[in-house]
Amino acid sequence: MSQIVFDQFSFKYDAQQSPTLKNINLVIEPGEKILIAGPSGSGKSTLGHCINGLIPFSYKGAIEGKLKIGDLDAKHSDLHEVNKYVGTVLQDQDGQFVGLSVGEDVAFYYENHSVNQIDMIPRVETALRDVGMLDYINETPHNLSGGQKQSVSLAGILASSTDILLFDEPLANLDPMSSKKALDLIDQIHKNSNKTVIIIEHRIEDVLAHNIDRMIVMSGGEVIEDAHPDKLLHQDVLRRVGLREPLYIEALKNIGVDLKKVTKASSIESMSVFKSDIQTWFKAAQKSTLNKSEVALELNGVHFKYFKDGPEILKDVSFKIEKNAITAIMGNNGAGKSTLLKIISGLEKPQKGSVKLINESIDSWSIMKRSQKIGYVMQNPNHMITKIQIYDEVAFGLRNKGVDENTIKERVLHTLKVCGLYKFRNWPVSALSYGQKKRVTIASILVLEPEIIILDEPTAGQDFKNYTEFMTFLQNVKNEGISIVVITHDMQLALEYADHAVVLSKGQVIEENRVSNILTNHKVMETANLRGTSLSTLAEVCNIEQEAVFLESYIQNFKGVQA
Amino acid sequence: MLIGWTAFVFMFMDIRIFTVMALLGFSIIKLSKIPFKNIKPLTYFVIVFSIVNSAMLILITPEFGSEVSGQYTVVLSFLGRDITLETMFYALTLSLKYISILPITLLFVFTTHPSRFASSLNRIGVSYRVAYAVNIAFRYIPDVKDEMFTIMNAQEARGVAFRKGDASFTKRLGNFVTILVPLLISSLNRIEVVSNAMQLRGFGLNKSRTWYNQRHMTKNDFIMIATVLLFVGLGIYMKSQTNYFWLY
Numbered sequence: 030m031s032q033i034v035f036d037q038f039s040f041k042y043d044a045q046q047s048p049t050l051k052n053i054n055l056v057i058e059p060g061e062k063i064l065i066a067g068p069s070g071s072g073k074s075t076l077g078h079c080i081n082g083l084i085p086f087s088y089k090g091a092i093e094g095k096l097k098i099g100d101l102d103a104k105h106s107d108l109h110e111v112n113k114y115v116g117t118v119l120q121d122q123d124g125q126f127v128g129l130s131v132g133e134d135v136a137f138y139y140e141n142h143s144v145n146q147i148d149m150i151p152r153v154e155t156a157l158r159d160v161g162m163l164d165y166i167n168e169t170p171h172n173l174s175g176g177q178k179q180s181v182s183l184a185g186i187l188a189s190s191t192d193i194l195l196f197d198e199p200l201a202n203l204d205p206m207s208s209k210k211a212l213d214l215i216d217q218i219h220k221n222s223n224k225t226v227i228i229i230e231h232r233i234e235d236v237l238a239h240n241i242d243r244m245i246v247m248s249g250g251e252v253i254e255d256a257h258p259d260k261l262l263h264q265d266v267l268r269r270v271g272l273r274e275p276l277y278i279e280a281l282k283n284i285g286v287d288l289k290k291v292t293k294a295s296s297i298e299s300m301s302v303f304k305s306d307i308q309t310w311f312k313a314a315q316k317s318t319l320n321k322s323e324v325a326l327e328l329n330g331v332h333f334k335y336f337k338d339g340p341e342i343l344k345d346v347s348f349k350i351e352k353n354a355i356t357a358i359m360g361n362n363g364a365g366k367s368t369l370l371k372i373i374s375g376l377e378k379p380q381k382g383s384v385k386l387i388n389e390s391i392d393s394w395s396i397m398k399r400s401q402k403i404g405y406v407m408q409n410p411n412h413m414i415t416k417i418q419i420y421d422e423v424a425f426g427l428r429n430k431g432v433d434e435n436t437i438k439e440r441v442l443h444t445l446k447v448c449g450l451y452k453f454r455n456w457p458v459s460a461l462s463y464g465q466k467k468r469v470t471i472a473s474i475l476v477l478e479p480e481i482i483i484l485d486e487p488t489a490g491q492d493f494k495n496y497t498e499f500m501t502f503l504q505n506v507k508n509e510g511i512s513i514v515v516i517t518h519d520m521q522l523a524l525e526y527a528d529h530a531v532v533l534s535k536g537q538v539i540e541e542n543r544v545s546n547i548l549t550n551h552k553v554m555e556t557a558n559l560r561g562t563s564l565s566t567l568a569e570v571c572n573i574e575q576e577a578v579f580l581e582s583y584i585q586n587f588k589g590v591q592a
Numbered sequence: 593m594l595i596g597w598t599a600f601v602f603m604f605m606d607i608r609i610f611t612v613m614a615l616l617g618f619s620i621i622k623l624s625k626i627p628f629k630n631i632k633p634l635t636y637f638v639i640v641f642s643i644v645n646s647a648m649l650i651l652i653t654p655e656f657g658s659e660v661s662g663q664y665t666v667v668l669s670f671l672g673r674d675i676t677l678e679t680m681f682y683a684l685t686l687s688l689k690y691i692s693i694l695p696i697t698l699l700f701v702f703t704t705h706p707s708r709f710a711s712s713l714n715r716i717g718v719s720y721r722v723a724y725a726v727n728i729a730f731r732y733i734p735d736v737k738d739e740m741f742t743i744m745n746a747q748e749a750r751g752v753a754f755r756k757g758d759a760s761f762t763k764r765l766g767n768f769v770t771i772l773v774p775l776l777i778s779s780l781n782r783i784e785v786v787s788n789a790m791q792l793r794g795f796g797l798n799k800s801r802t803w804y805n806q807r808h809m810t811k812n813d814f815i816m817i818a819t820v821l822l823f824v825g826l827g828i829y830m831k832s833q834t835n836y837f838w839l840y
Contacts, residue, residue: 083788109797117792124785128804129707129731136804141794143802153804171734185793374749397758400751407746411778412739415747415770426750474750 032114032193032225033057033080037094040075040084049075051250053094059192062219062226064236064258067247068271068492069463076247077197077229079103082111099192116186120198122178123170131157131173131181132166138189156184159221160214174362176207180214187218193225194218200232201490204362204518205560208232212239231492233267234275234563237295246270262294271494276521277563283587284310297566307571314582324387325352325481325512326373326403331382333372342368343379344536350481350529352387355503355513357523357544360533361558366516369533370483375399386480401430404474404482408489410466413473414458419450422458423473430477444476447509449502464495468502475506482506483514488522500526520548520562525584532557545584549576600827601693605660606834607681610688617695624699631698638694645690646683650675657682706730711803720801728786739778743771 035055041048050072057063067073078084085092086108096103099114119125128134135156139149157163160180170178179199186194196215200208216239219226230236237244237258244261246254248270254261261267265282267274274282277297281288286306293299326349333343342365350356360366371377373384375396383392386402407413416422423444427437445451448468453461458469467487474482487503488496504526507513517523523530523544530547532540534557540547547553548561549568564583568576601613621631649656657679658664665677707727714723744754752767753759759767790796 081792083792087788087791108791109794112792112794119785119789119792121785123735124782125789127728127731127786127790129705129727133707133804137790137795138793140801140804141797143798143800145802146804146806149802149804170731189793371745374745376745376748395758396748396755397751397753400749403749405746405749407742409778411781412743412774413746413750415773417773429751477750 030059031056031097032059032099034095034097035079036096038079038096039093040079040090042075042088042090045090048091049250050079053252055245055252055255057225057227059225060223062240062242063228064233064241064244065227065229065247066231066233066244066267066272068231068494071247071270072250073229073231073247074197075250077117077195077227080193080227081115081117081195082106082108112189112191114191115193115195116189116191117195117197118179118182118186118199120201122175122182122202125182126170126178129169130166131162131168131170134170134181135185135188137185152188153184156188157181159187159218160184174207175202175204176210179203179207179211183214183218191224193227196226196228196230198230198490199228200230200235205235205520206361206558208235209560212236216240231272233272237262237275241295246272258295259293263289271492273493273496275563277567280564280567280583280587283583297563298570300567301570304571307567308573311573311579311582314586315578322354323352324349326350326387326514327385328373329383329385331372331379331384333368333377333379335377342536343372346382346533346536346538348531348538348541350512350514352512353507353510354528355507355515355526357527357530358514358516358533359518359520359523359530359547359557359559361518363535364533364557365536366533367485368536370405370485370516373399373483374403374405400426401477402480404477404479406467406470406474406482406484406487408486410463410470413470414466417457417459419445419456419458419461419469420454422469423476426473426477440476440478444472447475447506448472464491464499467491467499471506475511479511481512481514483516485516486519487515487517488519496522518559520544520559524548524562524564524580525588532559534558543577543581545577545580548580598693598696599824601689603827603831605682605685605689607685607688610685610692614688614692614695617692617699621695621699624703626698626702630702634698634701635694638690642687642690646687649683649686650679654679705805707803707805708807711806714801714803715806721796724795732782732786735782736775736779740771740775743774747771 033056035053038050038053039048040050053076065073065076075084078088079096080098082098082103084090085104092104098111101110101114103111126134128137132150132153135153136149139152144152154163154166157166160183162177162180162184165173165177165181173181194215199211199215203211212235215226215228218224219240228236228241241258244254244256244258245252246261246266253270254264254266262274262278273279275297277300278288278294281300281303284307286303288294291299291302329347331343331346332341334341346365346369358366358369368377372379375391375394383390385391391399391402414422416425420441423441424437427440432440442451442454445454448471450465450468450472453465458466461469471482471484484503488499491499500522503513503515515522515527527544530540530542530544531538532547532553539556540550540553542550548565554561564580565576568579573579601610654670654673654675655664658676660682661678663678666674667677667680668675710723710726713726714720747767747770748754752770753764754767756764758764
């Protein structure tokens with residue numbers, strides 16, 4: 030018997046004019062492993078809410094058509110009934126970790142179902158053993174990484190022994206290595222338990238590398254494709270709806286090979302049949318350009334620790350950031366990236382070493398003085414925006430400095446034009462999308478006319494369309510004469526947009542080079558615990574020895590083609 | 593124990609009892625080996641609070657002590673009003689009263705596991721929804737604190753002053769208010785996520801729930817409860833035998 034059946038199903042939120050989900054027809058069989066993908070606003074999260082019962086119990090709205098989950102008619106049951114079938118892991122690892130310790134969090138389901146304490150404890154231990162977190166049973170959430178918290182949440186769901194596991198954007202807040210671990214864990218549990226697994230995600234490449242049986246593509250509230258990934262990758266549907274195809278697929282399509290020759294398109298190894306095509310293309314396309322420019326920011330032998338007898342967070346960090354370029358600072362969580370940011374912006378003082386801005390030492394500069402030259406844009410725009418109106422938000426920095434209102438008006442309006450926000454100048458911030466808010470935060474920095482802008486994970490959580498728009502915008506900013514530093518663990522972003530990169534690992538700079546050289550340097554990638562792109566793997570599969578030059582040539586020939 | 597102790601202390605206005613209680617309390621703290629660093633802020637707060645409180649008491653009602661005790665010994669005249677020795681003694685007694693509650697409160701805060709406290713509240717009849725709120729508060733206060741520092745850093749990095757010496761006090765105060773907007777918005781979002789997460793895992797399903805961290809009453813617990821009750825009883829008896837305010 031089918032486990033989940035959507036039959037001519039539509040849903041409209043009460044607060045909205047038009048339906049978010051339209052005419053969904055979807056059948057999910059027991060034991061399947063399914064990926065639901067779609068750009069932001071395609072309705073994929075809403076579909077997830079329908080499956081786990083948050084719709085209609087927490088989010089009110091009008092339902093048309095039928096939805097069956099197990100033998101329940103979802104419209105006429107209640108949230109707790111639905112959750113006997115469906116366990117959900119949410120995107121926000123902190124929000125769903127409600128317990129004060131690991132064990133307590135896993136026990137949460139049992140507590141609510143009045144399981145008595147004597148039965149509860151061994152069951153909690155079993156669930157934690159299944160996700161490999163038993164050793165952490167007494168830890169507090171504060172001492173766990175994002176990936177570990179997610180594993181605990183998964184244990185909490187396993188504890189409820191539902192037949193269906195639903196993952197709502199499980200990779201959104203994880204670095205590349207933790208993502209891989211999370212997906213491996215999901216895979217392992219799927220194999221051992223034969224539960225139905227539904228993953229909602231827009232990072233398609235990562236998920237497809239982990240045995241997906243079926244992929245459902247959503248756009249504009251409808252299911253527009255429902256097929257095996259191998260079949261889907263042959264088509265152009267992902268590009269069309271604004272999703273990113275796996276990079277190697279994108280590359281092969283751009284180079285112009287006939288992908289249909291390969292039946293198992295989701296496996297990169299099978300691409301070796303195109304070996305000769307790729308090599309021919311590479312011979313013709315080889316390009317390599319290198320031009321040196323001036324230095325915008327320079328760090329010299331920086332050492333830092335938070336406490337006198339604490340561990341050194343930064344050890345002898347030295348590197349240069351080129352003027353008028355985009356520099357990527359890469360490294361996994363805990364590599365010292367955010368501490369480095371604090372040193373540059375002056376929030377923390379290094380114990381040793383110095384920072385130079387265009388040949389001038391800024392060690393004695395106050396945070397305030399630095400803030401006029403070095404702008405810092407945080408990952409989450411909601412952490413930065415303090416004003417209600419867009420105009421006021423952008424004007425805030427200038428007003429704070431005491432600039433007169435006429436000059437402010439002139440500069441704010443100019444900046445809004447540069448950032449493509451001019452037509453929203455009289456809007457409240459709350460009416461903007463996430464990507465637009467992000468632009469507002471950049472506008473509020475740009476208006477101060479800094480020399481350098483530092484961005485922390487600028488595209489995290491954004492779909493491909495927003496990502497491309499945003500990065501193109503950043504390049505325009507760079508062309509205005511501003512040096513840009515991007516802190517990221519998205520290798521694809523670094524490869525496509527950064528001119529130069531610095532790799533940080535355990536508080537030390539282990540490499541400073543062009544991104545293509547870094548991505549193909551296995552030793553550096555391994556030490557820094559980073560994951561390369563599938564483009565490098567493609568080069569390997571096709572026996573290309575000059576991998577770095579291959580990457581470089583590809584990006585120069587095809588950057589922006591897919592956008 | 594906290595309740596018993598507090599009830600006992602509140603019944604009296606007698607410096608002899610407070611001295612004994614304060615000494616006893618601080619020796620328990622010493623036994624419990626809580627590092628002084630942790631309790632420092634709260635201890636200082638209570639001491640400063642007591643001093644301010646005494647000063648206000650003496651200034652505003654300089655004759656209150658005499659009214660309570662029935663004796664009138666003028667120490668000095670101030671702005672045409674007499675400050676009596678009895679009032680000053682009353683203020684001293686009151687301060688010691690607060691200080692004698694302090695150690696037991698500290699002990700409670702630093703040794704009680706929030707989840708166990710929540711489960712105990714539930715056991716004595718408080719609804720588990722209310723009891724669990726205690727848990728949730730302890731869970732998310734550090735997160736909100738971290739978030740506040742993140743927001744502050746972001747604002748600082750764009751030239752907003754929070755530190756002493758960067759701008760005037762009022763300006764800095766105004767700047768602290770600006771960070772409330774993002775903090776409030778993100779907290780509201782968090783509430784939505786947390787309540788969804790809790791509901792999805794069956795919170796609110798049954799009329800009652802069990803507790804992973806619940807401790808069962810042991811013999812020691814019963815002995816403790818009996819001792820506390822005995823002391824409260826003793827207090828009530830002693831109170832009936834003496835005046836409310838003991839003057840040397």
